[in-house]
Amino acid sequence: MQHAQQASVPTYKLFGEQAPWPTPEMLHCESIAARSASHNWQITPHRHSGLFQILYLAAGSAEVHIDGNSNRLVAGQLMLVPQMCIHGFRFEKNAQGCVVTLAYPLIRKLAPQAGDALVGLTSPVACTLGDGEAYLPDAFEALETEYRGAAPHRNQLVESLLSVILLMVSRRCAQTQPPTALARRADCFPAFCELIEKHYAEHKPVSFYASKLGVTAAHLNSLCRQVVDRSALELIHERMILEAKRNLVYTSMTVSVVADTAGFADPAYFTRFFKREVGMSPREFRQQAGTLQV
Known part of the structure; x- marks a missing residue:
């Protein structure tokens, strides 16, 4: 893709959307296919203000371009994207996974101590799930299901599942830095x-x-x-x-x-x-x- 012929890099709440979210929640969760399939499995460079994004790739692969650097993401990996990082993705067709986008105040609410490692991130981080994190794929799948649903106790379950994900992701970040x-x-x-x-x-x-x-x-x-x-x-x-x-x-x-x-x-x-x-x-x-x- 050649240089964007535009006044500035688009800043979205979610890729392709300028309107406010339809709910007052500080969270959005969807499958990779939900947005990427309609864009030919390609998300062009953009950024988010005040939002932290977690991309979990369950199957397939993706080319990740963040702030001019390119990396390859494979099944079983996570990508953490702090606010205002310019990022774009080209997914393998029919790639599977989950994209969680949440506001920083929600991170502080659900993981007030462990969340500091995430809030303090100023550059993206890619990591591979280990053997001790084998339940995280199920947590992402359950989070997406509960988020889209309206069953009793939906909000509490969404926050509980998201807390587990944030704590585990924060632990992984902590392992890369001195205590x-x-x-x-x-x-x-x-x-x-x-x-x-x-x-x-x-x-x-x-x-x-x-x-x-x-x-x-x-x-x-x-x-x-x-x-x-x-x-x-x-x-x-x-x-x-x-x-x-x-x-x-x-x-x-x-x-x-x-x-x-x-x-x-x-x-x-x-x-x-x-x-x-x-x-x-x-x-x-x-x-x-x-x-x-x-």
């Missing part, structure tokens, strides 16, 4: 990530974020270095650069418009900033990105 980092992350790192998402284009100083979190700038910097080995300012800059990269790859915006979207009034200063962080100019990066195949 000390997770303990500190549970403090305020997820909240800092959410604040960056809201304010990165405003070019706020680290002191602004620290004040919002009720900590000192020095404490916030120390926390970030302990969790991800980068300073708070580096994380803010990374988010600014990521948005610029996404717009350069997935849209036809001019460099000047990309700069303005990232909060830079001076395109020349944006170009210098981008080159310092990335090692090449925005135009060179766009040329190197070339044609995306989704």
